[in-house]
């Protein structure tokens with residue numbers, strides 16, 4: 290806050306000079322200054338309370354004006370407290386040295402009233418502007434901070450609303466499927482672990498976690514007699530079943546958020562094979578988006594671990610061996626390497642979220 294009436298320090302060893310400065314300043318319309326005949330006391334007062342302007346005598350016994358500037362020159366510059374040097378001797382060298390030491394202006398002794406009024410007045414006006422500017426920028430900073438907080442809050446809100454909507458959508462697909470609920474939880478957690486071990490940044494892994502939960506969202510549109518068929522599908526039925534990838538992708542179309550884009554990649558890519566033998570497009574290698582390649586490993590690994598009406602659950606070791614067996618044909622070797630690197634964590638996820646239904650069987 291700019292001070293209502295600026296505080297001026299006068300530092301001079303000569304009491305008569307102080308008295309004179311006091312009188313002249315008041316006569317010129319400024320508030321009564323604080324006068325110090327001991328520079329040390331002045332420095333302490335400055336450090337403790339600060340001030341708005343310093344009138345400083347150069348020639349003092351013990352501690353000179355230069356010594357004072359040596360001690361508080363930096364602090365006064367930083368806080369924009371101008372120092373006016375009081376000098377009887379007007380030689381160029383002294384003035385130059387004083388300027389270099391941090392003085393902003395000079396006043397010759399004996400004082401000339403209009404000159405003092407002008408020089409002190411100018412520097413105080415400058416300081417006042419500096420203080421107002423500072424206050425203004427503090428106000429701006431506070432406003433920016435507040436806006437940033439608001440934005441972050443609404444962004445978080447939006448994000449969590451979107452996540453909720455997506456989880457519900459995934460759940461809707463799950464209701465129609467004979468797969469039990471924890472498959473989606475496990476599969477997407479496993480996908481996120483693979484992503485992390487693949488070296489993806491944390492943000493991407495979080496997106497992967499949510500997006501993978503929608504890999505089978507297209508099953509919503511697959512007829513019950515195919516979706517819930519207890520036995521193996523006929524080739525014709527399998528052709529219909531394959532459609533869940535395309536249907537899923539089209540359900541997720543039209544929103545360019547990173548999450549929905551990732552979900553689309555996964556819905557479309559999780560049955561593509563590294564060697565090009567997968568569906569729906571028969572893409573191969575890195576032509577299959579990375580999230581799709583990751584989801585493929587997570588999905589198959591977890592599906593092997595599940596008991597189905599037509600098959601028993603595999604042991605974890607067998608499921609891992611199966612993933613390895615299909616590396617390079619079905620699966621991207623680099624993704625399988627990341628799967629291996631995260632295997633301890635993946636096995637833990639598999640155990641912790643083991644299907645209750647499966648445990649009952």
Ligand SMILES: [Fe+2]
Nearest residue numbers: 504505559560
């Ligand atoms: Fe699928």
Ligand SMILES: [Fe+2]
Nearest residue numbers: 476504505588
């Ligand atoms: Fe699945």
